[in-house]
Amino acid sequence: MKQRSSHAALDLFRVAAAVLVVAIHTSPLTSYTQAGDFFLTRILGRVAVPFFFMVSGYFLAQKGWVSTRSFLKKTLALYGGAVLLYLPLNWYQGGFSPWEWVRRLLVEGTLYHLWYFPALVVGVLLAKGLLRLKLPLALTGAALLYLVGLGGDSYYGLAVQIPGLKALYDGVFQLFSHTRNGLFFAPLFLLLGAVGISLRPAVAAAGLASSFAAMTAEAFLLRSFGVQRHDSMYLFLPLCMVFLFSLLLSANSGENRTGRRLSALIYLLHPWCIVLVRGGAKVLRLNGLLIENSLFHFAAVLTLSCLLSALILLPRRPRKDARAWREIDIGALETNAKALRSVLSPGCRLMAVVKADAYGHGAVPVARALQRQGIREFAVACLAEGVALRRAGIRGTILILGYTDPTEAPLLFRYRLTQAVADLSHAQALSARKLPLHVHVAVDTGLHRLGVDAGDHEQLARLYRLRHLRVDGTFSHLSDCDSLCKEDMERTRSQLEQFQEAVDALRFMGCRPGKVHIQSSYAVWNLPPQRCDYARIGIALYGVYSSSSAVYHPLALQPVLSLKSRVASVRTLDAGEWAGYGKVFQTRRETRLATVSIGYADGLPRDLPQRGGTVLIHGQRCPMVGRMFMDQLLVDVTDCADAAAGDVVTLIGQDGPHCISAERLAVSCGTITNELLSRLGQRLTLIVR
Numbered sequence: 001m002k003q004r005s006s007h008a009a010l011d012l013f014r015v016a017a018a019v020l021v022v023a024i025h026t027s028p029l030t031s032y033t034q035a036g037d038f039f040l041t042r043i044l045g046r047v048a049v050p051f052f053f054m055v056s057g058y059f060l061a062q063k064g065w066v067s068t069r070s071f072l073k074k075t076l077a078l079y080g081g082a083v084l085l086y087l088p089l090n091w092y093q094g095g096f097s098p099w100e101w102v103r104r105l106l107v108e109g110t111l112y113h114l115w116y117f118p119a120l121v122v123g124v125l126l127a128k129g130l131l132r133l134k135l136p137l138a139l140t141g142a143a144l145l146y147l148v149g150l151g152g153d154s155y156y157g158l159a160v161q162i163p164g165l166k167a168l169y170d171g172v173f174q175l176f177s178h179t180r181n182g183l184f185f186a187p188l189f190l191l192l193g194a195v196g197i198s199l200r201p202a203v204a205a206a207g208l209a210s211s212f213a214a215m216t217a218e219a220f221l222l223r224s225f226g227v228q229r230h231d232s233m234y235l236f237l238p239l240c241m242v243f244l245f246s247l248l249l250s251a252n253s254g255e256n257r258t259g260r261r262l263s264a265l266i267y268l269l270h271p272w273c274i275v276l277v278r279g280g281a282k283v284l285r286l287n288g289l290l291i292e293n294s295l296f297h298f299a300a301v302l303t304l305s306c307l308l309s310a311l312i313l314l315p316r317r318p319r320k321d322a323r324a325w326r327e328i329d330i331g332a333l334e335t336n337a338k339a340l341r342s343v344l345s346p347g348c349r350l351m352a353v354v355k356a357d358a359y360g361h362g363a364v365p366v367a368r369a370l371q372r373q374g375i376r377e378f379a380v381a382c383l384a385e386g387v388a389l390r391r392a393g394i395r396g397t398i399l400i401l402g403y404t405d406p407t408e409a410p411l412l413f414r415y416r417l418t419q420a421v422a423d424l425s426h427a428q429a430l431s432a433r434k435l436p437l438h439v440h441v442a443v444d445t446g447l448h449r450l451g452v453d454a455g456d457h458e459q460l461a462r463l464y465r466l467r468h469l470r471v472d473g474t475f476s477h478l479s480d481c482d483s484l485c486k487e488d489m490e491r492t493r494s495q496l497e498q499f500q501e502a503v504d505a506l507r508f509m510g511c512r513p514g515k516v517h518i519q520s521s522y523a524v525w526n527l528p529p530q531r532c533d534y535a536r537i538g539i540a541l542y543g544v545y546s547s548s549s550a551v552y553h554p555l556a557l558q559p560v561l562s563l564k565s566r567v568a569s570v571r572t573l574d575a576g577e578w579a580g581y582g583k584v585f586q587t588r589r590e591t592r593l594a595t596v597s598i599g600y601a602d603g604l605p606r607d608l609p610q611r612g613g614t615v616l617i618h619g620q621r622c623p624m625v626g627r628m629f630m631d632q633l634l635v636d637v638t639d640c641a642d643a644a645a646g647d648v649v650t651l652i653g654q655d656g657p658h659c660i661s662a663e664r665l666a667v668s669c670g671t672i673t674n675e676l677l678s679r680l681g682q683r684l685t686l687i688v689r
């Protein structure tokens with residue numbers, strides 16, 4: 001089951017932890033009280049980095065550690081970026097020897113705060129390795145490593161009293177300058193985070209208060225004895241962290257991505273900000289204020305870090321649901337594909353027609369979803385559409401139904417696209433390009449659009465003998481299968497017969513027709529299953545009929561697309577006022593008028609308001625009024641008291657009890673859904689659900 005993400009408190013505490021890290025590196029209170037600064041930066045501040053490790057462990061464990069690889073990749077990428085970011089400082093400080101570079105990169109980090117990244121990578125690998133053991137054993141292992149680390153950190157003076165341990169730590173410090181690293185420090189916190197112990201809040205709070213008090217006493221005691229070699233690790237620190245983390249877990253609801261990103265950026269950038277504040281203070285002759293006063297120094301560094309991070313975090317592009325958008329329901333698409341496949345004759349495969357940006361539904365997301373469902377044949381209208389699908393990773397057959405200029409043959413070849421041949425001369429010109437091209441032969445059974453005359457068997461057969469063309473299929477397109485009137489059905493039957501005769505004649509003449517196909521959506525709805533290899537289905541996949549006329553075998557299909565926009569502004573007009581261009585609309589009563597951010601440039605028919613167009617706001621139906629604008633339209637919301645700027649407006653789709661179907665909209669505009677949907681403009685964003 002998918003877990004609802006719920007970690008706002010963790011996200012917010014990250015920001016607090018990042019601020020503590022800035023404090024550790026700027027010592028805000030030294031100008032006032034040494035003991036106070038020790039408390040702030042060497043005791044309180046020491047919860048920050050363990051907390052970051054615990055969060056990582058927590059989220060990795062939530063996903064069953066399956067995302068470890070991508071997590072490590074991301075961490076390494078971030079580390080690489082940070083190393084580059086701080087190269088100028090390394091260079092300014094005189095750089096390192098090659099061996100020191102290696103050691104720094106692998107263990108210490110290339111600047112004082114970057115040790116975190118290699119520690120995280122090593123720690124995660126170790127923690128995951130330890131988890132092969134039973135959990136209590138894994139935790140014991142990590143705790144033992146932590147104890148070794150502790151002896152090299154704030155208990156160093158005591159540890160080296162014990163014979164044998166001195167030699168051990170001498171060895172350790174040959175390799176590492178601190179034991180606060182990925183080997184001794186990180187695994188325990190990663191595992192404690194992974195376990196995610198969740199106590200009752202009152203218990204956690206009491207536990208936190210007492211263990212933090214104990215840690216404070218411990219730290220001051222160690223400091224007074226002067227045994228600390230470094231001051232990152234305490235005996236009570238893991239206990240403190242368990243209670244703190246439990247408290248944060250209990251306060252969780254929602255998530256705060258900004259908090260998460262902000263904390264990471266503050267962490268990454270603050271050493272540069274220290275340099276900039278110091279440099280700036282010297283230039284501005286503000287040394288006394290910004291450098292010597294530790295509190296102001298800290299405040300300046302923190303402010304600059306936050307400002308820079310916030311600048312980087314400024315959004316780059318408008319929200320997808322900010323103005324006017326199409327919403328695609330992939331679940332509905334999958335349902336439709338399944339329903340359609342189930343009614344095709346055995347051996348007949350569904351070729352998904354995704355031309356014209358999948359009838360306005362977004363060809364790439366639609367084709368990807370269908371490909372995941374096992375659909376291997378797609379049809380498009382033109383070369384560019386085929387290329388776009390290939391570049392988006394769509395495999396299998398992509399048939400171009402429209403004409404492609406023979407000079408484009410190299411592109412057909414390069415992207416392994418299958419071309420429909422429009423007539424004999426098209427086929428000859430393609431063959432003359434001397435590339436092994438895959439084609440399907442179009443047979444004209446009366447539509448008279450593209451294809452070779454079905455009755456001209458001689459000419460047809462010549463296509464199959466062209467030297468460079470690989471004929472993989474033979475197809476035709478019906479002209480009247482959407483109609484149930486007797487005359488049209490007669491014509492459809494005759495077209496089917498002509499096609500069958502042509503295919504039989506080809507076989508008789510020794511030509512292989514390859515995959516044969518003739519049905520489109522309406523042939524599936526209105527005809528018995530045809531013994532073909534493919535059914536080329538467009539509009540039915542999208543869960544709508546072309547018009548409101550009846551079909552013979554209706555299927556339970558679901559509309560895939562909704563069209564939505566937002567109210568930009570609401571105003572009240574007196575009775576008798578004109579609104580919009582051209583004096584088309586005059587209020588009859590006091591009227592609340594909403595301006596909605598979608599217009600004919602987004603693909604809506606301009607005369608929709610005059611044809612009785614409506615929209616849904618707060619589940620209520622409201623009429624469009626006045627002339628539609630290029631980018632907006634007007635809606636009478638007098639009877640929808642709640643309507644206000646920012647509200648979602650549904651133009652196609654369901655809202656509360658009401659639904660505006662694409663069919664109804666198309667009928668009221670005197671067109672078919674195919675036109676209405678495929679014209680939905682490029683300016684509309686696409687939200688895939």
Ligand SMILES: *Cc1c(COP(=O)(O)O)cnc(C)c1O
Nearest residue numbers: 353401477520521536537538539
């Ligand atoms: C568009 C098209 C289709 C799909 O038609 P629908 O009615 O949308 O299913 C099938 N074949 C050809 C040749 C087409 O041009």
